[in-house]
Amino acid sequence: MSDDSPSMFDPEELAGRTMSRRGLVAAAGGGAAAAVFGLKTAQARGAVPASWLGEHLAYGTVSFGSNASDPVPKAAYQKVFKAFTAATGTKVNVNTVDHNTFQQQINTYLQGQPQDVFTWFAGYRMQFFAEKNLLTPIDDVWRKFGQDFSPAMRAASKGLDGHYYFVPIYNYPWAVFYRKSVFAANGYTVPRTWDQFIALCKKMQTDGLTPLAFTDKDGWPAMGTFDILNMRINGYDFHVRLMGGKEAWDSAKVKAVFNQWRELLPYYSSGALGLTWQEGAQQMITKKAGMYLLGSFVGQQATNAADHADLDFFPYPMINPAHGQDSIDAPIDGFLMSKKAKNVKGAKQLLQYLGSAAAANIYLRTDTNDVAANKLSTTARYNTLQKKAAKLIGSSKNIAQYMDRDTRPDFASTVMIPALQQFLNKPDDVNGLVSNIQKQKKAIFGS
Amino acid sequence: MAVDVATGLKTGGAGRGARAVRLSTADRITLTVMVVVPTAVVGVFIWFPTVASILLSFTNWDGIGGVGTAHWIGTRNYHEIATIYPPFWPAVEHNAIWLAFLTVVATPFGLFLAYQLDKNIRGTRIYQSIFFLPVVLSLAIIGFIWQLIYSPTEGLINNLTGNASSTHVIDWLGNPKLNLWAVLVAVGWRHAGYIMVLYLAGLKAIDPSLREAAAIDGAGEWHAFRTVVFPALRPINIVIVVVTVIEALRAFDIVYIINNGRNGLELLSVLVTDNIIGEASRIGYGSAIAVILIVISIVPIIVFVWNSFQERDV
Numbered sequence: 001m002s003d004d005s006p007s008m009f010d011p012e013e014l015a016g017r018t019m020s021r022r023g024l025v026a027a028a029g030g031g032a033a034a035a036v037f038g039l040k041t042a043q044a045r046g047a048v049p050a051s052w053l054g055e056h057l058a059y060g061t062v063s064f065g066s067n068a069s070d071p072v073p074k075a076a077y078q079k080v081f082k083a084f085t086a087a088t089g090t091k092v093n094v095n096t097v098d099h100n101t102f103q104q105q106i107n108t109y110l111q112g113q114p115q116d117v118f119t120w121f122a123g124y125r126m127q128f129f130a131e132k133n134l135l136t137p138i139d140d141v142w143r144k145f146g147q148d149f150s151p152a153m154r155a156a157s158k159g160l161d162g163h164y165y166f167v168p169i170y171n172y173p174w175a176v177f178y179r180k181s182v183f184a185a186n187g188y189t190v191p192r193t194w195d196q197f198i199a200l201c202k203k204m205q206t207d208g209l210t211p212l213a214f215t216d217k218d219g220w221p222a223m224g225t226f227d228i229l230n231m232r233i234n235g236y237d238f239h240v241r242l243m244g245g246k247e248a249w250d251s252a253k254v255k256a257v258f259n260q261w262r263e264l265l266p267y268y269s270s271g272a273l274g275l276t277w278q279e280g281a282q283q284m285i286t287k288k289a290g291m292y293l294l295g296s297f298v299g300q301q302a303t304n305a306a307d308h309a310d311l312d313f314f315p316y317p318m319i320n321p322a323h324g325q326d327s328i329d330a331p332i333d334g335f336l337m338s339k340k341a342k343n344v345k346g347a348k349q350l351l352q353y354l355g356s357a358a359a360a361n362i363y364l365r366t367d368t369n370d371v372a373a374n375k376l377s378t379t380a381r382y383n384t385l386q387k388k389a390a391k392l393i394g395s396s397k398n399i400a401q402y403m404d405r406d407t408r409p410d411f412a413s414t415v416m417i418p419a420l421q422q423f424l425n426k427p428d429d430v431n432g433l434v435s436n437i438q439k440q441k442k443a444i445f446g447s
Numbered sequence: 448m449a450v451d452v453a454t455g456l457k458t459g460g461a462g463r464g465a466r467a468v469r470l471s472t473a474d475r476i477t478l479t480v481m482v483v484v485p486t487a488v489v490g491v492f493i494w495f496p497t498v499a500s501i502l503l504s505f506t507n508w509d510g511i512g513g514v515g516t517a518h519w520i521g522t523r524n525y526h527e528i529a530t531i532y533p534p535f536w537p538a539v540e541h542n543a544i545w546l547a548f549l550t551v552v553a554t555p556f557g558l559f560l561a562y563q564l565d566k567n568i569r570g571t572r573i574y575q576s577i578f579f580l581p582v583v584l585s586l587a588i589i590g591f592i593w594q595l596i597y598s599p600t601e602g603l604i605n606n607l608t609g610n611a612s613s614t615h616v617i618d619w620l621g622n623p624k625l626n627l628w629a630v631l632v633a634v635g636w637r638h639a640g641y642i643m644v645l646y647l648a649g650l651k652a653i654d655p656s657l658r659e660a661a662a663i664d665g666a667g668e669w670h671a672f673r674t675v676v677f678p679a680l681r682p683i684n685i686v687i688v689v690v691t692v693i694e695a696l697r698a699f700d701i702v703y704i705i706n707n708g709r710n711g712l713e714l715l716s717v718l719v720t721d722n723i724i725g726e727a728s729r730i731g732y733g734s735a736i737a738v739i740l741i742v743i744s745i746v747p748i749i750v751f752v753w754n755s756f757q758e759r760d761v
Binding site for chain 2: 103104105106107108132210216218270272273279409410414419436439440444
């Protein structure tokens with residue numbers, strides 16, 4: 001596959017490329033008219049932020065630390081950087097590290113010799129490093145493209161000090177996935193309320209299906225269920241305060257979440273604690289299980305195109321009418337600039353490009369399981385699932401980042417993962433469980 | 448290494464008293480280098496980190512910024528670990544079970560294999576190779592291999608026994624009452640081969656006339672093994688005990704590969720890693736667990752060193 005063939009690019013991107021060439025001429029020869037012309041076209045097409053065109057100076061080489069070790073995202077980033085270098089002349093030196101290893105080593109990484117720009121997540125997990133003074137604030141970059149992002153995205157990109165640190169590129173929703181053909185063959189309808197949801201589970205069980213695929217060997221997937229039940233029962237604001245350590249874990253509100261959760265346990269996959277999320281996805285894709293609450297990356301497991309096209313999802317059913325279906329976990333992935341960045345100008349130029357609609361368009365053409373963060377990016381090439389995901393995220397009043405991104409990393413990994421697994425093993429001792437979580441929460445948060 | 452240094456110092460000290468006059472300058476330099484270099488290596492790579500861990504275990508350092516940002520919090524970490532940290536006591540228990548299993552099941556089984564194969568039965572080389580094969584694999588690889596066997600829905604055992612598609616699969620890896628034993632079988636598979644090789648070497652070294660004498664005196668096979676062969680294996684037994692204890696205390700990789708050492712597979716080594724490495728970065732807290740592990744490890748080391756000195760004195 002040749003990336004140089006113009007037919008491979010969509011018109012928007014092609015416009016972007018031509019313009020930046022014009023821009024280069026402008027910068028070199030002072031042809032301001034050409035630059036102004038380019039600027040207007042760019043705004044009209046929504047390809048590159050307007051102010052972007054003023055800066056096509058090449059700034060040497062920017063180093064980039066990437067956790068995109070899976071083949072699909074890795075290839076997607078390569079294309080993004082290629083386009084960036086073509087547009088600006090600034091080179092990108094990418095160092096890709098295994099996804100989990102990158103996460104595990106982030107503390108030492110940031111204090112050692114980090115790359116100028118690196119991949120990371122929005123939420124507390126980003127704010128924590130900003131607070132520890134390991135990141136460079138990028139308010140100047142945000143001044144150039146802030147208007148291209150929704151208020152929710154803008155809020156998610158700020159540190160606790162109100163400065164911008166994060167540039168989002170895409171996010172993905174957590175929802176209940178199912179196969180359309182299974183629902184059609186058995187006459188199932190999408191449940192809106194908890195009672196309908198339980199009734200559907202019962203019906204699936206009598207039909208010989210595992211109603212809900214559920215797996216937690218990896219430790220983190222169970223957090224998705226806790227999050228959504230908590231947001232449905234107690235609302236998004238309570239979720240934020242609970243994750244921030246400002247609410248007690250042994251309160252009646254948290255107990256209500258676990259008690260509600262217990263109603264689902266009879267419908268879960270047998271042996272859930274010994275299964276990976278991939279195995280759970282296979283249960284749903286091979287029609288052994290009816291439904292599966294997971295992020296839209298579940299689509300990666302449907303390698304057969306026909307299976308992928310048969311996938312569909314619905315937002316988690318309503319439990320408390322006061323909160324309806326107004327909240328969702330939709331973690332945002334994106335980029336940060338390290339405090340120790342060597343090539344500051346190049347890094348900011350790269351971040352500005354990565355926040356543009358053009359970069360998101362190129363990225364999502366290769367990685368088709370996510371949704372662009374930038375409002376101006378094109379949805380024309382989205383598959384049905386992506387379109388639906390974009391609609392769900394767009395219509396959700398509150399967007400959470402997922403438990404392990406919304407709370408302290410030490411609390412998520414050393415307290416909550418074992419606690420949720422303990423709940424799945426001994427669902428009847430909710431009081432003992434939450435009082436123990438509360439004690440550890442006090443020790444970790446210090447209050 | 449500590450023992451080498453200890454004996455090195457000991458002979459060095461004895462030599463100075465008796466034959467100090469005969470030491471040439473070259474000898475002195477050689478001796479000095481031989482004492483100083485290993486001591487420095489041990490000091491820098493073993494004692495410094497150990498002392499640092501002990502000091503850090505009384506702080507709340509989060510690993511970000513210099514050590515100067517750490518606050519001295521006394522024994523709070525230890526108190527919290529023992530009272531409100533749920534994985535701690537299970538981890539201690541699992542390490543103990545691990546040690547007991549290796550001592551009572553895997554090691555005797557290795558000895559049994561060695562004893563049988565020492566009889567030069569037909570194909571003994573092939574059997575030796577088969578039993579030794581797992582030893583060359585790292586425990587991480589073994590964990591990976593056995594997951595293919597144990598996986599509840601995709602695994603070999605449940606598919607062969609027809610438990611994979613039923614609504615109640617046998618959850619070898621996820622049921623906390625079951626998974627430790629499933630893992631121990633995999634660990635024993637490797638450990639028995641290791642012990643077998645060590646004992647085979649020991650058995651080869653036994654003077655055949657001892658067994659002949661026992662046979663002439665009319666001792667049965669079990670009796671001869673118990674009263675003649677096994678006591679003659681005493682030097683190798685000490686090595687085996689040390690190897691077994693070390694294997695039980697350093698166990699880590701296999702459970703980490705399987706489920707990050709959670710949900711029934713907690714081990715002290717995993718708790719140290721969980722807290723120190725990774726995003727959690729509770730250096731002080733993890734150091735406290737590491738210190739507890741050091742204290743536990745020191746007990747068999749003292750017994751071993753004590754034993755070896757006793758022997759020398761006899």
